[in-house]
Amino acid sequence: MLTPQEIQDRLERILLTVEKPGRYHGGEFNQVRKPWDSVSTHVALIFPDIYDIGLPNLGLAIFYESLNQRPDVLAERAYAPWLDMEAAMRQADIPLYALESRRALADFDILAFTLPYETLFTNTLNLLDLAQIPLRSAERGDNHPLVIAGGHTAYNPEPMAPFIDAFVVGEGEEVIHEIVAAHQAWKTSNAPRPALLERLAQISGVYVPSFYEPEYHPDGTIAQVRCIHPSAPPTILKRIVPTLPPPPTRFLVPNIDVVHNRIAVEIMRGCTRGCRFCHAGVINRPVRERPVAEVVDAIQQALTSTGFEEVALLSLSSSDYRPILELVETMSERFAQRHLTISLPSLRIDSFSIDLMEKLRGSRQGGFTLAPEAASDRMRRIINKPIASQQLLDTARAIYSRGWTTVKLYFMIGQPGETMEDVQAIVDLCKAVLREGRSVIGRRANLNIGLGTLVPKPHTPFQWAATNSFDLIRSKLRIVRDELRTAGVKVTWTDPHDTLLESWLSRGDRRMAEVVYAAWKRGVKFDAWQDQHNFESWQAAFEEAGLDPDFYSHRERPLDEIFPWDHISPGVRKSYLIQEFKMSQEECLRPDCREQCYACGILPAFNEMRRSLGEDEWFCPIPAPRSTPVPEETA
Amino acid sequence: MTIRCRILYTKGPDLRYTANLDVHRIWERTFRRAQLPLAYSQGFHPQPRLNQACPLPLGMTSQAEVLDAWLEEDLPPAQVQSALQKAAPPGLLIQQVEIVDLSLPSLQTQVRSAEYTLWLLDPPSLEALRAAVDDLLAASELMRVRREKQYNLRPLVESLTVASSQPPTLHMQLSAREGATGRPEEVLDALGIPANAARVERTALHFQSS
Numbered sequence: 122m123l124t125p126q127e128i129q130d131r132l133e134r135i136l137l138t139v140e141k142p143g144r145y146h147g148g149e150f151n152q153v154r155k156p157w158d159s160v161s162t163h164v165a166l167i168f169p170d171i172y173d174i175g176l177p178n179l180g181l182a183i184f185y186e187s188l189n190q191r192p193d194v195l196a197e198r199a200y201a202p203w204l205d206m207e208a209a210m211r212q213a214d215i216p217l218y219a220l221e222s223r224r225a226l227a228d229f230d231i232l233a234f235t236l237p238y239e240t241l242f243t244n245t246l247n248l249l250d251l252a253q254i255p256l257r258s259a260e261r262g263d264n265h266p267l268v269i270a271g272g273h274t275a276y277n278p279e280p281m282a283p284f285i286d287a288f289v290v291g292e293g294e295e296v297i298h299e300i301v302a303a304h305q306a307w308k309t310s311n312a313p314r315p316a317l318l319e320r321l322a323q324i325s326g327v328y329v330p331s332f333y334e335p336e337y338h339p340d341g342t343i344a345q346v347r348c349i350h351p352s353a354p355p356t357i358l359k360r361i362v363p364t365l366p367p368p369p370t371r372f373l374v375p376n377i378d379v380v381h382n383r384i385a386v387e388i389m390r391g392c393t394r395g396c397r398f399c400h401a402g403v404i405n406r407p408v409r410e411r412p413v414a415e416v417v418d419a420i421q422q423a424l425t426s427t428g429f430e431e432v433a434l435l436s437l438s439s440s441d442y443r444p445i446l447e448l449v450e451t452m453s454e455r456f457a458q459r460h461l462t463i464s465l466p467s468l469r470i471d472s473f474s475i476d477l478m479e480k481l482r483g484s485r486q487g488g489f490t491l492a493p494e495a496a497s498d499r500m501r502r503i504i505n506k507p508i509a510s511q512q513l514l515d516t517a518r519a520i521y522s523r524g525w526t527t528v529k530l531y532f533m534i535g536q537p538g539e540t541m542e543d544v545q546a547i548v549d550l551c552k553a554v555l556r557e558g559r560s561v562i563g564r565r566a567n568l569n570i571g572l573g574t575l576v577p578k579p580h581t582p583f584q585w586a587a588t589n590s591f592d593l594i595r596s597k598l599r600i601v602r603d604e605l606r607t608a609g610v611k612v613t614w615t616d617p618h619d620t621l622l623e624s625w626l627s628r629g630d631r632r633m634a635e636v637v638y639a640a641w642k643r644g645v646k647f648d649a650w651q652d653q654h655n656f657e658s659w660q661a662a663f664e665e666a667g668l669d670p671d672f673y674s675h676r677e678r679p680l681d682e683i684f685p686w687d688h689i690s691p692g693v694r695k696s697y698l699i700q701e702f703k704m705s706q707e708e709c710l711r712p713d714c715r716e717q718c719y720a721c722g723i724l725p726a727f728n729e730m731r732r733s734l735g736e737d738e739w740f741c742p743i744p745a746p747r748s749t750p751v752p753e754e755t756a
Numbered sequence: 757m758t759i760r761c762r763i764l765y766t767k768g769p770d771l772r773y774t775a776n777l778d779v780h781r782i783w784e785r786t787f788r789r790a791q792l793p794l795a796y797s798q799g800f801h802p803q804p805r806l807n808q809a810c811p812l813p814l815g816m817t818s819q820a821e822v823l824d825a826w827l828e829e830d831l832p833p834a835q836v837q838s839a840l841q842k843a844a845p846p847g848l849l850i851q852q853v854e855i856v857d858l859s860l861p862s863l864q865t866q867v868r869s870a871e872y873t874l875w876l877l878d879p880p881s882l883e884a885l886r887a888a889v890d891d892l893l894a895a896s897e898l899m900r901v902r903r904e905k906q907y908n909l910r911p912l913v914e915s916l917t918v919a920s921s922q923p924p925t926l927h928m929q930l931s932a933r934e935g936a937t938g939r940p941e942e943v944l945d946a947l948g949i950p951a952n953a954a955r956v957e958r959t960a961l962h963f964q965s966s
């Protein structure tokens with residue numbers, strides 16, 4: 122590998138020839154540089170999209186801060202170079218390097234990829250290739266870094282299985298340190314690479330895909346996933362932290378403009394609403410809150426250590442954070458003197474949400490966002506998100522009358538059982554909202570509508586459902602678009618091509634990995650970028666791999682089918698998900714589980730952990746003590 | 757009470773690829789981290805009152821950047837300097853802070869010229885370089901096109917010399933008046949040297965003596 126100096130010298134000649142060279146230069150305030158030889162473990166944290174998008178990633182910030190606090194570890198960063206820079210790097214034979222030290226990634230001990238969404242898969246292969254590391258786990262030797270990955274996509278790791286040595290399923294805050302420890306022990310033992318994988322497989326929440334082998338029925342469905350290594354557990358239960366650890370405060374402050382220049386604090390993890398299409402709602406259970414004082418202190422510290430002026434309070438459902446009012450009031454008092462912009466996403470559709478936003482005294486420029494998701498009562502029962510249309514109209518009216526000129530509404534089409542009338546209901550509801558706006562502030566009232574399309578995600582109650590066909594999605598989108606061509610209304614939507622791609626990748630089995638590989642070979646990358654148009658290459662890649670894309674996206678799956686992801690467990694039982702799916706078909710609502718626990722599986726999965734905590738720490742009740750342990754249900 | 761601080765600073769290699777607008781933002785954040793009370797402009801979107809003397813092209817470092825900042829509190833310059841230095845990102849070195857008269861004209865209008873030193877990554881022989889420089893200086897007119905506009909570079913080159921160091925370096929003084937600014941990479945190009953084959957540092961800014 123080239124030395125950091127050699128890399129630096131080559132970089133100097135190309136950086137002025139590419140767009141935004143600051144992406145490739147590091148040097149941010151709060152960046153940590155440690156002498157290479159002062160530590161025993163070198164970790165490269167990689168976000169496989171461009172710097173502008175990767176830098177603000179909260180997951181990466183958590184690991185960066187917590188790993189660099191250890192005297193025996195250094196953590197550096199790498200992102201995907203944009204097309205122009207990749208071409209220049211390949212031309213100059215510069216391997217992918219870490220921003221802090223300019224070391225080639227191949228020199229690191231551990232490469233840790235953050236994979237929150239599937240459209241980063243091809244970029245991951247591309248980065249391994251740029252790093253000059255064999256793409257397949259099986260081809261890596263003792264001197265290659267360990268390649269691990271985590272993030273939401275790890276709940277179905279199969280489409281990336283051959284390329285990643287080990288996945289972290291669930292929350293990484295503790296596991297990452299256990300992985301480092303395993304690596305250190307392995308390194309001193311001088312044992313060959315398989316011994317490292319064995320050590321990793323014994324860490325709870327770590328999935329080593331090469332220790333498992335899927336077998337298929339002639340029709341292509343899974344017959345079984347066999348454990349082929351004695352140290353591999355039959356199911357990998359996700360890892361969670363019992364209580365949220367203190368949030369990071371020393372955020373990297375970029376020297377160039379990136380998508381979010383802000384302090385992000387997670388106020389709560391998990392959600393009890395139980396929307397049936399929602400992946401995050403299942404995999405992030407149980408609900409854990411951060412105390413107000415901890416949130417506010419963290420913000421105070423982060424303001425001083427970054428100089429940012431923007432704060433985002435993150436959670437899946439802000440209104441459900443119990444002390445939300447106290448938090449908002451404390452913040453507006455504490456930070457009244459500063460020119461801060463505070464964002465509070467995912468608010469419930471009621472006037473209390475407007476009160477909260479008013480107290481934050483945020484700018485009304487960006488509009489007020491609400492996510493009703495569905496517009497007919499029938500669809501609301503199917504997806505389990507009950508909101509009365511009248512309540513939405515009242516809330517919208519109040520928003521317009523209290524100083525906002527733009528309301529943004531998110532809807533999701535393509536849910537199971539949806540008819541054209543249900544889609545028409547979206548149009549009618551939007552028109553009614555605009556009428557409310559017009560009646561209060563006249564022509565100044567704007568309405569932005571965002572249309573998503575359901576991708577039935579693994580581990581959700583809808584995992585058995587099919588993705589709508591391309592044509593069906595298109596005709597549904599057309600209804601909304603055509604009927605809402607009105608002044609003051611703006612409609613944006615997910616391109617159906619992107620919906621299909623996301624379906625294939627999120628619902629794929631291990632054979633899908635060959636499709637990902639073939640697509641990458643054809644030059645596919647940056648799938649998350651609308652302007653990259655890779656759809657035809659993907660279709661060709663399916664053909665090359667001898668697989669039918671519709672098998673993955675458009676097939677309704679029988680209830681007894683073994684899924685490629687069944688050996689990965691979010692703690693929620695499959696039997697519970699089946700129950701929910703059936704309730705959805707019967708158009709039955711299931712209220713918030715804070716009011717009543719429906720035994721989704723979280724409590725038996727984390728029984729001891731729950732018992733060790735106080736009443737208030739999770740929204741889930743403390744289970745009554747049992748004399749005999751109940752065997753955990755296998756999926 | 758408002759004071760106006762004139763800050764002389766170095767923009768080092770860590771900030772080489774940060775463009776001028778972003779440098780402005782870096783300063784805002786540095787002041788906030790330093791907990792120094794920046795004064796804000798009036799109006800609907802109040803902006804912190806910061807004023808840079810002369811934009812530095814992307815890719816260059818500088819020993820001689822100048823910034824005016826307005827603070828809402830009367831603080832001793834030494835305190836401002838040490839607070840800023842503690843809060844500054846890698847690559848920003850504060851050389852001097854002085855309090856100047858609030859009524860002085862804005863920095864941009866006072867800049868007259870800038871000096872640069874250029875280290876060549878693929879240095880030609882000393883003779884060849886000297887010959888190219890002599891040719892350039894001997895020309896009475898050097899018409900060039902930048903951003904689709906034609907202009908004469910020659911009068912903007914106030915001086916251009918070759919130092920016989922090993923390898924040879926170039927020194928130049930270019931006009932930096934509003935609407936008449938010479939750019940080092942344009943001079944390089946006129947000498948037949950690609951802009952990405954040189955390391956350029958601004959070494960001095962000259963102001964109208966007032």
Ligand code: SF4
Pocket residue numbers: 393406407408714715717718719720721722723724740741742
């Ligand atoms: S265990 Fe009960 S309360 Fe906890 S998430 Fe599951 S259903 Fe909700």
